[in-house]
Amino acid sequence: MIMGPIRRAIDRFRGAGSAAITLPPMDGAIRPNQAIEVATLVLEIEAPDNLVFDGRNIFFSNGAAVLSFDPAATTPRPETIATFDHPVTCLAASAEGTVIAGLNDGAILFAAGPRKGQRLAEVGAKPSCPTALLIDGGTLIVCHGSRQNAPLNWKHDLMQLNASGSVWRIDLAGGAPTCLADGLAFPYGLAADSAREIAISESWRHRVVSARSSDTPLLDNLPGYPARLAPAVGGGYWLCVFAPRSRLVEFVLHERDFCADMFREVEPDYWIAPSLTSGRSFLEPLQGGAIKQLGILKPWAPSRSYGLLIRLDAKFLPVASYHSRADGVRHGLTSCVDLGDRVLVASKGGNAIIALDAAAQAGDAP
Amino acid sequence: MNPLLEMHGITKEYRGVPVVKNVDFTLLPGEVHALLGENGAGKSTLTKIMAGVVQPTAGVIQLDGKPATFATPAVALQSGIAMVFQETTLVPSMTVAQNLYLGEEKFLNRLRGIYISAQQFLQSLNFHVDPTATVASLGAAKKQMVEIARAVRHNARIIIFDEPTATLTPEEKHHFFALVQRLKGRGVSVVFISHALEEALDIADRITILRDGEHIVTDVIGAFDRDKIIRSMVGRSLSGELYRRREQAQVRPAGRRILSVQDLTMGSMVRNNSFSVYEGQITGLFGLVGSGRSETARIVAGAVKRDFFHGGEVRFEDRPVRYKVPAPAVKDGIVYVTEDRKLEGFFETMSIGDNMYAAMLARNLNAGGLFVNMAEMRRLADEWTQTLNIRATNKGVRAVELSGGNQQKLVIGKALLQKPKLIIFDEPTRGVDVGAIGEIHQLINRLADSGLAVVMISSYLPEIMNLSDRILVCRQGRVVEEFTPGQATEEKVMYAAVH
Numbered sequence: 001m002i003m004g005p006i007r008r009a010i011d012r013f014r015g016a017g018s019a020a021i022t023l024p025p026m027d028g029a030i031r032p033n034q035a036i037e038v039a040t041l042v043l044e045i046e047a048p049d050n051l052v053f054d055g056r057n058i059f060f061s062n063g064a065a066v067l068s069f070d071p072a073a074t075t076p077r078p079e080t081i082a083t084f085d086h087p088v089t090c091l092a093a094s095a096e097g098t099v100i101a102g103l104n105d106g107a108i109l110f111a112a113g114p115r116k117g118q119r120l121a122e123v124g125a126k127p128s129c130p131t132a133l134l135i136d137g138g139t140l141i142v143c144h145g146s147r148q149n150a151p152l153n154w155k156h157d158l159m160q161l162n163a164s165g166s167v168w169r170i171d172l173a174g175g176a177p178t179c180l181a182d183g184l185a186f187p188y189g190l191a192a193d194s195a196r197e198i199a200i201s202e203s204w205r206h207r208v209v210s211a212r213s214s215d216t217p218l219l220d221n222l223p224g225y226p227a228r229l230a231p232a233v234g235g236g237y238w239l240c241v242f243a244p245r246s247r248l249v250e251f252v253l254h255e256r257d258f259c260a261d262m263f264r265e266v267e268p269d270y271w272i273a274p275s276l277t278s279g280r281s282f283l284e285p286l287q288g289g290a291i292k293q294l295g296i297l298k299p300w301a302p303s304r305s306y307g308l309l310i311r312l313d314a315k316f317l318p319v320a321s322y323h324s325r326a327d328g329v330r331h332g333l334t335s336c337v338d339l340g341d342r343v344l345v346a347s348k349g350g351n352a353i354i355a356l357d358a359a360a361q362a363g364d365a366p
Numbered sequence: 367m368n369p370l371l372e373m374h375g376i377t378k379e380y381r382g383v384p385v386v387k388n389v390d391f392t393l394l395p396g397e398v399h400a401l402l403g404e405n406g407a408g409k410s411t412l413t414k415i416m417a418g419v420v421q422p423t424a425g426v427i428q429l430d431g432k433p434a435t436f437a438t439p440a441v442a443l444q445s446g447i448a449m450v451f452q453e454t455t456l457v458p459s460m461t462v463a464q465n466l467y468l469g470e471e472k473f474l475n476r477l478r479g480i481y482i483s484a485q486q487f488l489q490s491l492n493f494h495v496d497p498t499a500t501v502a503s504l505g506a507a508k509k510q511m512v513e514i515a516r517a518v519r520h521n522a523r524i525i526i527f528d529e530p531t532a533t534l535t536p537e538e539k540h541h542f543f544a545l546v547q548r549l550k551g552r553g554v555s556v557v558f559i560s561h562a563l564e565e566a567l568d569i570a571d572r573i574t575i576l577r578d579g580e581h582i583v584t585d586v587i588g589a590f591d592r593d594k595i596i597r598s599m600v601g602r603s604l605s606g607e608l609y610r611r612r613e614q615a616q617v618r619p620a621g622r623r624i625l626s627v628q629d630l631t632m633g634s635m636v637r638n639n640s641f642s643v644y645e646g647q648i649t650g651l652f653g654l655v656g657s658g659r660s661e662t663a664r665i666v667a668g669a670v671k672r673d674f675f676h677g678g679e680v681r682f683e684d685r686p687v688r689y690k691v692p693a694p695a696v697k698d699g700i701v702y703v704t705e706d707r708k709l710e711g712f713f714e715t716m717s718i719g720d721n722m723y724a725a726m727l728a729r730n731l732n733a734g735g736l737f738v739n740m741a742e743m744r745r746l747a748d749e750w751t752q753t754l755n756i757r758a759t760n761k762g763v764r765a766v767e768l769s770g771g772n773q774q775k776l777v778i779g780k781a782l783l784q785k786p787k788l789i790i791f792d793e794p795t796r797g798v799d800v801g802a803i804g805e806i807h808q809l810i811n812r813l814a815d816s817g818l819a820v821v822m823i824s825s826y827l828p829e830i831m832n833l834s835d836r837i838l839v840c841r842q843g844r845v846v847e848e849f850t851p852g853q854a855t856e857e858k859v860m861y862a863a864v865h
Binding site: 015031 | 619620621622623626627628629640641642644674675676677678679681684686688836838845848
């Protein structure tokens, strides 16, 4: 009882243990390359998000609208299929043509299909925070990101160190939602394996856990904040990482007084926090770093944003990764869809939907 | 040209077992003569006979055409024969300068004068060693430099180098080779033992090859290539096995990340070092001496401690760990096979069985209760001698009497006895002959194939290129580059290590 606080105080003094601001390296299967940066551009559109596939069409969101396009078309022309009063924060599609959308105000409703416009029961404490959806048979699995913040206020949720997310199952035929997992730190992605076990990406704890037990993570200690999970055609999964972790942010997260001042005095876009895009305003914070090499001091400013897509095998072990590095623009990858011959990726920060073809996936770009 | 040194019919037996059999050897004035052979071939014994360290059982030695007997190393030194030993013979508690002038002290010594003189002498050899530093504080490479400097100081006519470059960086080796050329220019004859065949091909004028204590061939350098040398040394061709390049298609898939080193810091040796190690793969760690590879590995294994403040984090099996001593690391499944096997690897006066049993006790002190279980000890000795093909004249042989390759196998056996999940090999084939290198490489491959996470630290690039599934390059205390075998070339890896 007493040792805990003493241990934490010592750790804080030494910068060790729980107070360490160390980061896992990007090496092995997560070794940086430029595959995302050089991938084929499919569509240039502002802040695309929530890519899903119903077997015929690709659906994605753009602000408060849900759009779709035919992936086989050489020049995709997206059509708006629904527009809402609030920004769309998550989508799910089924082979029967049902598309369900979650909105920033917490509403979850049908965006296409026979029940278009119908609302589903809200989950968790209100206002609800739907961050990811998955249609699993006759039920809908919903990630409720946070009890304190709306989905688009994710930056607030991270900086407040919240861990109030949960995952729910809703029977599409009606009935009360059931909670599958609670106490999660911003659950942001869902995937079901062949045994219909639900895997959840937990952004603020940088890991993927099973809904059945979060004690033993399926994948832990990621170098960034994980977003959506998507099934891979050859088996396994794709994991989008929407922003990189940095020592500066890890340090700021420990400095609560500084955070309180920052919340009061600085616009959220300019917080020392991860971001979907960076380098677009001189007001953005920079983390100064330098290395002395051959007697010359070489400065740099690590980016707050990054583009990272990780290919996982069936056991959630990383086998390959695709990057847009600090000098790139295709950052903030939030969702992807595997079409077999290529993977479509939404770069929310880079305002683009891109395609990673088989050759790009097989390549080992420097 | 008349030979400077001639040895005819030299035989040396230990307890009736011949280690050198009827060997003839000649050394010409001002030549560099490479003496090659597997460990146990009799090279060291032959050179020790030249230097008066051991006496031959039979045979004749002639110096300048006159019969000579070297009863002690001091007698040999007086005759102009100096030897630089593989094992350092320096006094650890004394400074570099004091070691250089050991045995030449006057009644009253002026330390400052000794330091200035030593500094000038070391500079003339291009050895960057602080003469005021205590020898114990020096790394293996610098100790070797001091050892070489001491031999050169005695103005010997014949200098015998036993594995002089094993611990030197490429730059230091370059200086060493230049030094050998300078000595040769002064008319000094050099006998040079090395396991790095390229070195012998680079600097020697003639090569003599021994196998199993017998003389196989002596010829001028032009008559040899690498394959011929290896065939003469081991009796079969191993070039393809030892020096092939690993293809991308042969790379083992990565398993679970078992070790994540994050921003590890220890003084100026390890600085913000970060890397991961995966199960079922060999992670090669290449770097020059002083790049912080061994120090990082020793921190991971609990042999040394990281910085108290902001020392970074080591995560083993996704759990932060901080070992103050190696025992808990061993219990968790991390073992470190040391680069300095003679000092840290085994008890040299104990037998294979004793050493193995001691390793087992390190894992579980209560395994044998209060008493030593002799049957268990014998079983361990038999089992591991067979498993690792440790070649010894008898079961009770002391570790110190084993050849370098077999000693290394003993150290590896002690490590494997701990049933590790992660095994770190630090220079696993340093001072090991080509035959044993092949066996050790096969063993390392087998360990990775069985799913173990293997880290292999090596300064020998062909070894790194041959074995590694991933190549990490260290420079100035951190990993600065990662290559896949498909991408790696010797030039790229070396460039990353130096620039």
